[in-house]
Amino acid sequence: MTARLTRRQRRRVSQGSQYILFGVVLVAAAAFADWGQLRNQFARLDLATELFPQIITTALLNTVLYTASGFAFGIGLGLVIALMRLSSIAPYRWLAGVYVEIFRGLPALLIFIFVGVAVPLAFPGTEIPGGTYGKVALALGLVAAAYIAETIRAGIQAVPKGQMEAARSLGFSHPRAMVSVVIPQAIRIVVPPLTNELVLLFKDSSLVLFLGVTLNERELTKFGRDLASQSANSTPILVAGLCYLLVTVPLGFAVRRLEARADRAK
Numbered sequence: 001m002t003a004r005l006t007r008r009q010r011r012r013v014s015q016g017s018q019y020i021l022f023g024v025v026l027v028a029a030a031a032f033a034d035w036g037q038l039r040n041q042f043a044r045l046d047l048a049t050e051l052f053p054q055i056i057t058t059a060l061l062n063t064v065l066y067t068a069s070g071f072a073f074g075i076g077l078g079l080v081i082a083l084m085r086l087s088s089i090a091p092y093r094w095l096a097g098v099y100v101e102i103f104r105g106l107p108a109l110l111i112f113i114f115v116g117v118a119v120p121l122a123f124p125g126t127e128i129p130g131g132t133y134g135k136v137a138l139a140l141g142l143v144a145a146a147y148i149a150e151t152i153r154a155g156i157q158a159v160p161k162g163q164m165e166a167a168r169s170l171g172f173s174h175p176r177a178m179v180s181v182v183i184p185q186a187i188r189i190v191v192p193p194l195t196n197e198l199v200l201l202f203k204d205s206s207l208v209l210f211l212g213v214t215l216n217e218r219e220l221t222k223f224g225r226d227l228a229s230q231s232a233n234s235t236p237i238l239v240a241g242l243c244y245l246l247v248t249v250p251l252g253f254a255v256r257r258l259e260a261r262a263d264r265a266k
Contacts (some may be wrong), residue, residue: 020037043215047235059223060243066205070140078148085153103146108204115139116211136208144201151193192258199251
């Protein structure tokens with residue numbers, strides 16, 4: 001009579017079966033795929049080389065500038081909103097709560113359209129400083145601030161209350177204790193999630209195309225789409241995607257390192 005398998009043995013058999021199934025699917029996909037067509041549509045080396053150096057010096061550089069300006073605006077506004085959320089003054093809490101719910105609930109695309117269309121209509125003759133770069137910083141910053149505010153609020157609340165009490169016992173006012181003692185500790189706590197938000201913002205910068213940009217203001221997605229349309233080939237889009245990975249993969253690695261360091265510090 002065959003002996004019954006133990007729980008560990010059953011788990012190993014299940015895992016082995018899944019690995020085999022996964023391998024079979026990969027082999028089947030590789031065997032039946034038309035690699036010639038894929039190579040011709042997505043991996044034309046002659047088209048890829050034509051993208052350089054503009055895809056780096058213009059598209060990637062603009063993407064980084066858009067992201068950095070939006071993140072900086074979002075950090076500043078997000079900190080203010082986070083403090084309003086924690087305020088003892090009820091109208092401040094209500095106003096900050098409404099802002100967070102609205103800008104977290106609306107798609108980022110609508111915010112870009114609002115900044116690019118609604119603001120000029122509402123305030124005729126008003127120019128946002130910085131032109132397209134200023135519009136992108138405003139649109140990305142408004143979106144990012146809602147998420148950053150909640151992240152910072154959670155970080156502030158994670159700081160032990162004894163830190164504030166100790167600062168007050170040393171003669172610090174509440175605002176000074178918050179700025180000098182609590183917020184610096186909260187920032188260290190929220191660095192990993194803020195880095196995640198930076199990655200998301202880097203990808204959201206692709207929405208700049210809805211603002212209408214010049215050739216020198218194009219970011220990676222717009223640059224890749226334009227060249228793909230001109231060449232009737234998807235190679236420029238693939239190269240643009242690889243440029244995104246050049247930034248997002250190191251940032252993701254940095255997030256994991258920061259999270260691991262924070263876990264060891266606990």
